Structures are given as C-alpha cells and as structure tokens.
Amino acid sequence: MHATTWANDPVNSPNHYTRSHPGMECIELTADTSFCLGNAIKYLWRYHSKGRPVEDLEKARWYLCRVIDYGEKIAWTRQQYDILTALVAHTVGVEARTWAKLKQGYPDSALALIDELIKRERDKQ
Numbered sequence: 001m002h003a004t005t006w007a008n009d010p011v012n013s014p015n016h017y018t019r020s021h022p023g024m025e026c027i028e029l030t031a032d033t034s035f036c037l038g039n040a041i042k043y044l045w046r047y048h049s050k051g052r053p054v055e056d057l058e059k060a061r062w063y064l065c066r067v068i069d070y071g072e073k074i075a076w077t078r079q080q081y082d083i084l085t086a087l088v089a090h091t092v093g094v095e096a097r098t099w100a101k102l103k104q105g106y107p108d109s110a111l112a113l114i115d116e117l118i119k120r121e122r123d124k125q
Contacts (some may be wrong), residue, residue, distance in 0.1 A: 019096060024083055024086060024087070026042055026045045026046065028079065028080075028083055029041055029045070029080055029083045029084070032077055032080065033080075034067070034072055034121055036063045036064075036066040036067045036070065036072070037063070037064075037067050037074065037107075038065035039041065039059070039060075039063040040060045040061075040064040040067060041060075041102070042060075042116065043056045043059040043060035043063065044054065044056075044057070044060040044098065044099075046119075047060065047121075053121045054118060054121045054122055054125070057114055057117050057118045057121060058118060060114055061111065061114045061115065061118065064107055064110060064111050064114065065111065067107050068107050068108060068111065072107075073103060073105070074102070074105040074107065075105070076103070076105075081103065083098075083124065084099055084102065084103035087099040087103075088100045088101065088103060092121070094113050094116050094117050097113050098110050098113040098117065101113060
C-alpha cells in the first residue's frame with residue numbers, strides 16, 4: 001500500500017486533493033464508493049483548489065444527480081464516516097452542511113446545498 005506523504009506529488013498526492021483538507025486524501029473517502037458518488041465527492045472536495053470552483057461544483061452536482069436518479073443507497077465504512085466527521089468539523093457554513101448531509105446519506109439535501117455553493121461561487125465572479 002502507498003504511504004501518504006502530503007508533499008505535492010502530482011501523481012500520488014496532488015495538492016488539489018490534499019491542500020483544502022490537510023491530513024486527509026480524497027481517495028481515502030472515495031475508494032469504496034460507487035463511481036458516481038466518488039466523483040461527486042472528488043469534485044466537491046477539490047472545488048477550492050483547481051481554480052475553477054463553479055465548474056467543479058457543477059460536476060459534483062452532475063454526478064450527485066446520477067446517484068439520486070439511480071436510487072443509490074449511501075453506506076459508509078467506519079473510516080469513511082470518520083473522514084466525513086472531520087470534514088464537517090473542519091469546514092464552515094454551506095460546505096460543512098453539505099458534507100454533513102452526505103455523511104447522513106441524504107443526497108437530495110446535499111444537492112440543494114451544492115446548488116447554494118454554486119450560486120455563491122457565481123456571485124463572486
């Protein structure tokens with residue numbers, strides 16, 4: 001298994017997956033999820049870090065809509081639950097509430113909050 005180093009390594013540990021949530025890596029949360037849920041998480045995770053926040057949030061929304069449309073049930077492992085707990089604790093406002101709704105397994109509520117994040121990011125432009 002790969003040891004996490006937290007140094008910028010564009011292949012094994014890119015900044016856009018480590019900078020916004022220090023001490024955690026996105027793959028630790030997404031590895032055991034469905035493709036669509038994992039991608040929704042990935043884009044939500046990194047929207048602060050790649051310089052295209054609206055685009056990343058819209059992608060998170062697109063994938064989360066697929067989770068909802070396919071009727072996927074969200075169930076977390078203990079490690080994933082702990083990561084989500086940390087994300088809720090280390091983020092604020094709408095973003096924290098979005099992670100909380102995902103943690104609770106409520107993708108519809110998370111989707112409404114992503115819409116709010118998209119609106120806020122668009123208003124900044």
